[in-house]
Amino acid sequence: MAKKKGEEPGLSTEEKIKAAAQRVFMKKGYAATRTRDIAEEADINLALLNYYFRSKEKLFDLIMMEKLSKFFGGIAPVLNDPGTTLEQKFTLVSNNYIDLLIANPDLPLFILSEVRTNPERFVSNLPVAKIIDSSFIKQLQERQPDVHPLHFLMNLLGLSVFPFIMRPVFRASGVMSDKMFKTRMEERKAAIPKWMVAMLKAR
Amino acid sequence: MAKKKGEEPGLSTEEKIKAAAQRVFMKKGYAATRTRDIAEEADINLALLNYYFRSKEKLFDLIMMEKLSKFFGGIAPVLNDPGTTLEQKFTLVSNNYIDLLIANPDLPLFILSEVRTNPERFVSNLPVAKIIDSSFIKQLQERQPDVHPLHFLMNLLGLSVFPFIMRPVFRASGVMSDKMFKTRMEERKAAIPKWMVAMLKAR
DNA sequence: GTCTATAACCTGATAGAC
DNA sequence: GTCTATCAGGTTATAGAC
Secondary structure (H helix, E strand, O other): OOOOOOOOOOOOHHHHHHHHHHHHHHHHOOOOOOHHHHHHHHOOOHHHHHHHHOOHHHHHHHHHHHHHHHHHOOHHHHHHOOOOOHHHHHHHHHHHHHHHHHHOOOHHHHHHHHHHHOHHHHHOOOOOHHHHHOHHHHHHHHHOOOOOHHHHHHHHHHHHHHHHHHHHHHHHHOOOOHHHHHHHHHHHHHHHHHHHHHHHHOO | OOOOOOOOOOOOHHHHHHHHHHHHHHHHHHHHOOHHHHHHHHOOOHHHHHHHHOOHHHHHHHHHHHHHHHHHOOHHHHHHOOOOOHHHHHHHHHHHHHHHHHHOOOHHHHHHHHHHHOHHHHHOOOHHHHHHHOHHHHHHHHHOOOOOHHHHHHHHHHHHHHHHHHHHHHHHHOOOOHHHHHHHHHHHHHHHHHHHHHHHHOO
């Protein structure tokens, strides 16, 4: 008798559907998700999904936009702040991301999978382009003019986010348990800023 | 008048279907792909897909297994070779991956997206677990006993693979053109081994 | 081997009763 | 707001003619 999720009594029907949709979409992706899966997960009648959200696509867009701003929204202000040093930005970005992703491990792979199938639709209205002339990029150019600054942006994001992308592989292959994975990620919060500084000086 | 791909005259019907299926599956993923898409892309009759490959699922499994061994197969022998130094392994892994992914940029996101929806099915029979007691892990432990060796494995893979995972975002947001992206990736072949050495010494 | 036609099923969405 | 019943369209797969 599998205990259903989404049975918190305090939630309205609309909230129950949305919460269930988040879980199912995040797990299976848009195309593989059936509205019946969501209705079952939310423990509501199938017709109520369309009553509250009009269509599967509208419900998905609503959730996708929230996840996008969760994943990309936090980083822009940090990178654009001229009041922090490069080292401080390394720490802020990596620690913000790791904390966020420990709480939401499936977030990056969900977003990047869906973006892949529909890039222009979801990315076009994001403030990603602003990164190019951010304070972060300028500080990198001053500190290390020999290496293109985008390399260090990719390195910082890669060191912080990539382990969560590989997590399903580590998990299913038995390389790391969930507990061990979390321990490693906590260790990385202190390590990544040091590694970034070391890479800046490398030659 | 969109020119159809997969019209190379030398290919048999079976090969045309398989080649078309690779393109469509890689672009849209298993769930969003319709057998009609594949038949159209291959410019063959829909019924021939089932005649040659029995079902959509069997065709997908065939392709998925090939892609998995392409992505994971090359790394294990390198990491397990006791005859190469740590620095040589950094160079071999990063350069092998970057060359492979410049030729197949969509490979990692395709694999990781599909693995996510069905982890045990695709990962369980991979030799990923062998990495734990590989020569690479032992060499890392000797060189830097203070940091868990899996960190440096994640770093090496992240530095090499992660840019290709973010590529749809860079592309759609206009941060990097395809040509610029390739230039950066070529630069990383020389840079990543140096960065890895620098991270080993960091503190 | 290749085609047309169609079976059998599934999916998103809605009409209409309560 | 919530339910049952059902529609309309799409999907995989196959039977059978050529």
